[in-house]
Amino acid sequence: MSSSSSSPLPPAAPWRDPFTTHLSSLQPPIVFTLSTLHPVPHSLTPADGIPVLPRARTCVFRGFFGSLPPNNGRNPAPLNPPIYTSDMLTFTTDARTSKVSDIFDTASSPLPGPSGGGGPVEAVFWVEEAKTQWRIRGNAWVLGADIDSDGEGARKVREVLLERMRKSGEGRGEKGGDEQEEGKKEWSFAKEVTAHFGNLSPVMRGSFKGPEPGKPMDYGRGEGEGELGGRLEDLEDEVARRHFRVVVVVPGEVDRVDLREETRPRRWLYTFRGEGGGEEGAKLPGGEMEGGWEVTELWP
Numbered sequence: 325m326s327s328s329s330s331s332p333l334p335p336a337a338p339w340r341d342p343f344t345t346h347l348s349s350l351q352p353p354i355v356f357t358l359s360t361l362h363p364v365p366h367s368l369t370p371a372d373g374i375p376v377l378p379r380a381r382t383c384v385f386r387g388f389f390g391s392l393p394p395n396n397g398r399n400p401a402p403l404n405p406p407i408y409t410s411d412m413l414t415f416t417t418d419a420r421t422s423k424v425s426d427i428f429d430t431a432s433s434p435l436p437g438p439s440g441g442g443g444p445v446e447a448v449f450w451v452e453e454a455k456t457q458w459r460i461r462g463n464a465w466v467l468g469a470d471i472d473s474d475g476e477g478a479r480k481v482r483e484v485l486l487e488r489m490r491k492s493g494e495g496r497g498e499k500g501g502d503e504q505e506e507g508k509k510e511w512s513f514a515k516e517v518t519a520h521f522g523n524l525s526p527v528m529r530g531s532f533k534g535p536e537p538g539k540p541m542d543y544g545r546g547e548g549e550g551e552l553g554g555r556l557e558d559l560e561d562e563v564a565r566r567h568f569r570v571v572v573v574v575p576g577e578v579d580r581v582d583l584r585e586e587t588r589p590r591r592w593l594y595t596f597r598g599e600g601g602g603e604e605g606a607k608l609p610g611g612e613m614e615g616g617w618e619v620t621e622l623w624p
Contacts, residue, residue: 334490335615337411339578339594343458346451347385354385357448358415360426360464379426385449386414389572390489392519401522401559404515405507409492412485413447413460413573416520419468420536420567427464427571438468438569440477442484447573459579467570472514481572482513488574520570522559530556532564581624589624 347354361376387393390408417423419438428434430443442463449458465481472478521529533550535543548563550556556564578594595608595618606613611620 334488334599336490337575337578337594337596338614338617338619339580339592340411342580343449343578346454346456346458347449349451349453354449355382356385357381358383358423359446359448360423361430361444362422362426363429376430379422381423383415383417383447386416386520386523386570388412389414389485390516391492392516392523395523399519399522400557401519402515403519404511407492407507407511408489410485410489411575412488413575414520415571415573416524417569417571418532418537418567419466419569422538424466424569424571427466431463435477435480436475437466437470437477439466439471439473439475439481441466441571442480445573455583457579457581457583459577459581460573460575461577461579462573462575465572465574467513467517467572468568469514469517469565471517472512484574485513485572517568517570518559521565521568526555526557527553529559529561529564530554532556532567533561583624591622591624593620593622594618595620 357380359378359380362379363376364374389410389412390404391406391410392403424441427441427443427445428437431441433442434440435442442465445462445464447460449460450456451458463484465484467481468478470478471481530550530553533548533554533556534552535541535545535549550563558564576596580592580594582590593608595611597604597607597613597616597618599616606618606620608618608620611618613619
């Protein structure tokens with residue numbers, strides 16, 4: 325692995341099992357609504373002085389970071405050893421979209437890209453079969469082709485993600501810890517990004533060679549930009565990879581509303597307090613600590 329962390333590996337979040345169980349009832353692709361804050365240029369700021377406006381769009385859930393969902397053996401990219409998992413959500417996007425600029429522009433300490441970000445986001449899932457809404461709030465980090473570099477943004481992203489990654493328990497085989505250690509040497513963030521690119525269909529990969537999303541069509545295509553609907557087999561295509569990004573949402577709060585019983589709806593708030601959070605105890609009335617998370621039942 326290109327970076328290491330001395331922090332103890334975190335346990336699974338208490339909300340992860342019910343969340344993944346609910347998602348298993350959905351037909352792929354699993355989609356969610358992602359909300360960001362969009363900075364308003366000073367010259368266009370409304371009279372009431374609001375500096376940002378909400379923006380929401382539908383994204384495809386690409387699994388938890390470190391646990392790339394299989395694509396029925398059709399992914400041509402070299403894969404990382406299956407030794408890590410996490411509770412961090414992933415999706416893929418084009419670097420030229422407004423969601424990426426929102427994530428960079430609203431970060432508390434903006435860092436230069438391609439990798440970086442850290443702005444606040446909220447991801448909302450509705451699971452019809454479970455009659456449950458999941459709202460996952462946190463900070464989003466963007467991974468580009470430079471993710472294994474010494475760039476300031478890339479180093480910060482690796483540091484943040486490593487703190488929330490843990491061993492998956494898979495791929496140990498008979499060698500146990502020895503195999504895990506060997507896997508750690510082979511694992512890299514750059515390989516994970518390429519694996520996400522390979523997990524897309526050839527047409528979806530080709531979309532990253534297309535014109536800038538949201539640009540007026542009368543501007544035409546730029547140099548090296550392909551046709552809409554074009555297929556792309558080359559995982560290292562320079563134009564497509566320049567635009568491709570993996571985004572990881574590091575959750576800080578998870579709000580779960582269960583509406584299965586009409587006369588007894590229920591709601592829980594999971595708040596990340598850190599691995600040492602339990603030492604100070606719960607901070608909300610009725611809250612209980614579970615593996616660095618405070619779990620509080622709320623009025624729905």
